[in-house]
Amino acid sequence: MRKIKADEITKIVKNLCMETNYYLPEDILDHLKKGLKKETSPLGKKTIEIMLKNAEIAAREKIPLCQDTGIVVVFVEVGQEVVIVNGDLEKAINEGVRQGYIEGYLRKSVVSDPLFERKNTNNNTPPVIYTRIVSGNRLKITLLPKGAGSENMSKIAMLKPSDGIKGVKEFIIQTVKEAGPNPCPPVIVGVGIGGSFEKCAFLAKKALLRKIGEHNTDGRYARLERELIKEINNLGIGPQGFGGKITALAVNIEYFPCHIASLPVAVNLQCWVSRHKQIEI
Amino acid sequence: MREKIRLNTPFSDRDIEKLKIGDEILLTGIIYTARDMAHKRIVESIEKNEPLPFNLKGQVIYYTGPAPARPGRIIGSAGPTTSYRMDPYTIPLIKAGLKGMIGKGPRSKCVIDVMAKYKAVYFAAIGGAAAFISEKIKKARIIAYEDLGPEAIWELEVEDFPVILINDIRGNDLYREGIKNYRR
Numbered sequence: 001m002r003k004i005k006a007d008e009i010t011k012i013v014k015n016l017c018m019e020t021n022y023y024l025p026e027d028i029l030d031h032l033k034k035g036l037k038k039e040t041s042p043l044g045k046k047t048i049e050i051m052l053k054n055a056e057i058a059a060r061e062k063i064p065l066c067q068d069t070g071i072v073v074v075f076v077e078v079g080q081e082v083v084i085v086n087g088d089l090e091k092a093i094n095e096g097v098r099q100g101y102i103e104g105y106l107r108k109s110v111v112s113d114p115l116f117e118r119k120n121t122n123n124n125t126p127p128v129i130y131t132r133i134v135s136g137n138r139l140k141i142t143l144l145p146k147g148a149g150s151e152n153m154s155k156i157a158m159l160k161p162s163d164g165i166k167g168v169k170e171f172i173i174q175t176v177k178e179a180g181p182n183p184c185p186p187v188i189v190g191v192g193i194g195g196s197f198e199k200c201a202f203l204a205k206k207a208l209l210r211k212i213g214e215h216n217t218d219g220r221y222a223r224l225e226r227e228l229i230k231e232i233n234n235l236g237i238g239p240q241g242f243g244g245k246i247t248a249l250a251v252n253i254e255y256f257p258c259h260i261a262s263l264p265v266a267v268n269l270q271c272w273v274s275r276h277k278q279i280e281i
Numbered sequence: 282m283r284e285k286i287r288l289n290t291p292f293s294d295r296d297i298e299k300l301k302i303g304d305e306i307l308l309t310g311i312i313y314t315a316r317d318m319a320h321k322r323i324v325e326s327i328e329k330n331e332p333l334p335f336n337l338k339g340q341v342i343y344y345t346g347p348a349p350a351r352p353g354r355i356i357g358s359a360g361p362t363t364s365y366r367m368d369p370y371t372i373p374l375i376k377a378g379l380k381g382m383i384g385k386g387p388r389s390k391c392v393i394d395v396m397a398k399y400k401a402v403y404f405a406a407i408g409g410a411a412a413f414i415s416e417k418i419k420k421a422r423i424i425a426y427e428d429l430g431p432e433a434i435w436e437l438e439v440e441d442f443p444v445i446l447i448n449d450i451r452g453n454d455l456y457r458e459g460i461k462n463y464r465r
Contacts, residue, residue, distance in 0.1 A: 041463060047407055054413035067348045067358045067411040105357055107348040107431050120430045149363045181456055182363050182386040184408035236464030240407055243459025273409040
């Protein structure tokens with residue numbers, strides 16, 4: 001058995017909250033730069049230039065890239081040989097978010113009740129936590145602060161198996177088209193196909209963690225991803241919706257077996273400020 | 282594309298009559314922040330004939346909820362939030378004299394029509410470029426609704442604050458027009 005102290009987890013989460021919000025991941029930076037070369041719209045080009053400048057300022061000044069520092073989504077993989085001591089996992093993660101958002105000068109964007117009071121919790125807790133028990137003695141924490149602009153444009157559909165590939169493609173493209181400028185394009189399109197109602201939404205979220213430029217290891221899904229990004233960029237939405245060629249930086253599909261009568265599809269849109277980072281101990 | 286246009290706030294009708302969709306504009310002067318909850322309260326005050334946190338005549342509202350300022354900085358990161366959420370509250374504000382709005386994303390047809398009728402314009406700031414934008418803010422103070430936290434109303438003094446004109450006073454919409462040139 002390997003012991004991991006709860007306060008060590010708190011520290012990791014706290015640092016991840018700050019780092020994800022200050023530093024744009026390298027793969028996003030690279031693909032924005034590539035997009036800048038491909039974009040032919042003058043306004044689109046200027047927009048991407050400002051995005052790159054923004055990333056520079058945020059990193060230099062240690063201030064958030066976007067004022068919407070999101071609700072925190074945490075994926076935890078706990079090795080079954082790990083014992084957490086001096087506290088418990090969820091409390092430790094909560095405390096990390098609280099400290100990170102207060103000490104990091106990040107915006108507190110969480111309300112305690114979605115419908116009635118909508119009172120700000122003032123420390124950005126609670127995060128949304130997904131825990132998975134895996135083999136081994138490691139602990140992996142992945143943090144993804146998710147802004148509402150893109151989250152609000154995300155969609156799920158319970159398609160019929162007969163809708164097939166064509167139906168799935170149409171739903172994904174339609175979701176991006178209807179979202180238009182709102183999710184802050186160029187976007188990352190996370191897609192979950194299969195599983196159950198909630199599983200495909202979870203897969204769509206997880207798809208956002210994949211490195212930009214990498215494709216699904218299954219060639220059929222990889223091909224679908226390539227077709228979709230081409231068609232999405234042909235929509236003409238462009239950076240920030242001002243019109244242009246670069247509407248999406250990636251389409252990432254994750255899939256799971258499903259019921260004989262089902263074809264669930266979820267599209268989780270992510271803005272160009274696609275913040276996430278993983279730490280393994 | 283035309284040269285960048287420098288514009289001071291507050292606006293007169295003359296200032297905004299000449300603006301066209303796609304124009305790149307640098308704003309200088311005072312603007313006010315307000316988002317969902319602040320809009321709700323302003324509209325309630327208009328309905329009850331109560332005094333407003335600021336006089337809306339000729340003014341510009343920026344849809345943002347800034348991050349807290351790091352010590353030594355004027356304001357935290359402050360980029361635009363999605364504007365359609367403010368659509369249900371916008372019309373009474375325009376009728377009360379509001380001349381400009383800054384946000385991101387399309388407005389409803391109703392709002393665009395009212396902008397044309399009462400002469401008001403809508404600009405986009407670059408969503409997600411909140412650190413960059415915060416450096417265009419030279420002074421900042423909360424003037425109302427402090428209890429709303431990030432949704433309080435701030436008075437911002439901005440200098441060369443970069444925005445793009447989305448809706449002019451003739452009912453045109455850059456989001457509808459811009460896409461046409463690049464759709465394939």
